[in-house]
Amino acid sequence: MRSPLRALSALAFALALAGAACSKCGEQAGEDAGARALEPPVPAPASLLADVYVTSPNSSWSKIQRGVGGAVGILPASAGGIVCAMVGLEPAVANEVDGTAPLFGVVAGDPAAPGFALAMKLSDLRKARALLVDGDTARYSPREVAGLTELVPKGEEAPSKDAPRLAIGVTKGSYLVVASNADELAKLGPYVTRTLPTRPLPEGGAIVVDVPRASIASVLKPKVEELWEGAKAYLLAEDARVRRDRGRAPDFGDPAAIVAAVDAYAVERIAVLADLEKMRIDIDVVDDGVVIDARMVPLASGGPARVWTDAMTTGDTAPIVSLPATSAVAALLRDGEAQRVEGLRGFEKGIASSLGARLAEADGKKLHDVVEGWIKAGPSTLSASLFWDEPRGLFLRAAVRDADAAAIAMKGALDLLRASPFKDGLQLKEIATANEDVSGVGKVSVATLLREPKRDDDKGGRRRVADDAGAPATKKESAAIAWLADGAKAFSIGAGEEPLPILRGGIKPDKKIGDEPALVRPLKALGSNASSVLVIQPLRFDPRRAELPAAPVVVALGRRDKDAFLRIDVANGVLRELARWQMGL
Structure with missing residues (x-):
């Protein structure tokens, strides 16, 4: 079992890579601009997945430590110290790792279980070798492989096939290399130390992953x-x-x-x-977290990737900013007219084909009418909020072309649920509808879905007997949906055991996402380029952490400068709790 320090060091090293602070973009890699490798470059591995460039590892780790704090603060203060702790090298070796020089990496092999190699510059190769292999107290024996020196723990005949250890090596070019295993050290070590350092550092984030x-x-x-x-x-x-x-x-x-x-x-x-020409992933540390931005560049031939990218409907984040700040999950989806119609009719076809003969002709007509009703309503933007505090439920709001058509389609969908096989599949007993006046909201339609009672069995398979006359205990299950046309161009739905508070809280929240600075910053960075946005507040799912300051994970898909992008913002608060979890705290 790994020690907490070793486990946290591994996590911290991953975070440090994920957050390098760009300070030398565009410079030549290596000790000095224009420096040449001591040995000739080698071709890329046949199974190459990605090249990795980190411009300033020490600066990256320093920002991570300051931002995350907590348990991360007890770890070594340099990137070299983190690497040495991760692989079990003596702390003195960390002093010989130049954390101001770029770090290079390569990922290759099966994408489901890839191999990797990382290379960091050594300030003094002779001192490092003395500590590692040449000194009287050195714990490693040298083994020459593929033009580098593998460091083999003394007394080890061969690493276990069941639990292969990380492999370590040093090169004549003064690099410390860490690889996923000894085979990958030999395969990837020459490429990561002799080829990548000869290339100019790519512009963009301080850590750049090129696919x-x-x-x-x-x-x-x-x-x-x-x-x-x-x-x-x-x-x-x-x-x-x-x-x-x-x-x-x-x-x-x-x-x-x-x-x-x-x-x-x-x-x-x-x-x-x-159909993508390439992908580039830029990763940076900002004041309150880590930002991962993946750019997907379509081929120039105008194929599927270009069609998909150009078809995106983008805009600002106003619909999601107006949702409750207490949302455990909030989402924003946009579709163009053609994509929306295609998607809805594809949904109809999928339902009909999956039900086959079980869908009667009359019910198939009802399904078609519901789909056509939503098409007429024209929901161009859909925003959603998951309420995790009591009462739990889901709030949906659609910007529509015709709110009345949306209301008719909603009633048609409920009527369709009364028909077999929907009623049988969902075990519905009845659907009761009513209208209610909700203060501050208006007249709301409500549908209560009552399911057939279920009999509770104990773990031994016997029915649990109630106190009254020995009858098997039953559990009454129900859910409800409330909706209204919230203005001529909006349609809102609340769903859950208590849908009215959910509907009211979604339409008129006490505090909006736009009122919480920690939530606004990553959304503002998207500008008007977002097609789909997902805001997750993981801490709200844990009652012990729900009252901590807001710490979101924001995922966005969109189009920027004619290319598609996927952006992920992770708040320091999430990283801090992840570190605590890794430590078992």
Whole structure:
């Protein structure tokens, strides 16, 4: 079992890589601008996934320590110290690691379990070797492999195949190399120490991860296809097994049809991935967290990636900023007219094909009318909020073209739930509707969905007996939905056991996301380029941490300068609690 210090050091090193502070972008890599490698460069590995450049490791780690604080503050103060703690080297070796020089990395192999190698510059190779292999108290023996010196723990004949250790080496060019195992040290060490240092440091974030075209086409795309084909085969095999065991088709939905519908979507997304020219991931530390920004550049041929990128509908974050600041999760989705119509009709087709003959002709007509009603309503923007405090529930708000059409479609959807197989599949007993006047909101429609009672069994499979006449205990289950046309161009829904407080809290929150500075900063950085945004406040899911200062994770997909981007902001508060969890605190 790893010690808490070793575990936290590994986490801290990952954070340091994820947060390098850019101070030397555009300079030549190596000891000095224009310096040449002592040994000739070597070709990139055939299974290359990504090249990694970190401009100033010490500056990165310093910002992480100041921002995260807490348990991270007890760790070594330099990037070299973190590396040495992670791999178990003597602290004195850290003094010989130049944390002001760039760090280089490479990731290669199977994307599901990749290998890696990292290289940091040594200030004095002779001193480092004396500490590691040449001195009387050195704990390692040298072994020459692939033009570098692997450091093998004395007394070790061979690393365990079941639990391979990290491999360590030094080079004639004064680099300390850490690799995922001895094989990767030999395969990737020469590339990370002799090729990457000869390249100019890329502009952008202080840590830059470059995924080239060859990696996308030859490694990533085949792996994603393999994973999806395996998932499809598993789902279809499970469907066949259930049919054999039960002697009949599933009670609700045809898994084969569902897989076919999902397959079409998956194939489209894989085609987008395969059509990318490159991906570049910039990672930086800001005052209150870490920012990861991935830029996806389509090929110039105008293929699926370009079509997908150009079809994005982008805008500002105003719809999500108006949601409650207490949202455990808040989301914003945008669609253009063509994408919205295609998506809704694809949804209709998927439902109809999955139900097959179980969907009566009249019910199929109802389904079609509901879909056409939503198309007429024209919801261009959808925002959502998950309430995790009591009462729990979900709030939805759509910017629509026709609020009355949305209300009609909502009633049609509820009427459709009364029809088999929806009623049977959801085990609905009845749907009761009513209208209520809600203070400050207006006249609200409410539908209560009552489910058939379930009998509770104990773990031994016997029914739990109630005190009254020995009758089996039952549990009454219900959920409710409240909705209203909130103005001519908005339609709002609250769902949960108590939908009215949820609806009111979503429309008129006591405090909005826009009132909380920690939530505003990452949203403001998106400008008017966001297509989809997800704001997660992980600490709100833990009652012990729910009252801590706001600490969001913000994920956004959009288009910037004709390229697609995926941006992730992680607050220091989340990193701090992650470090505590890693320490077992």
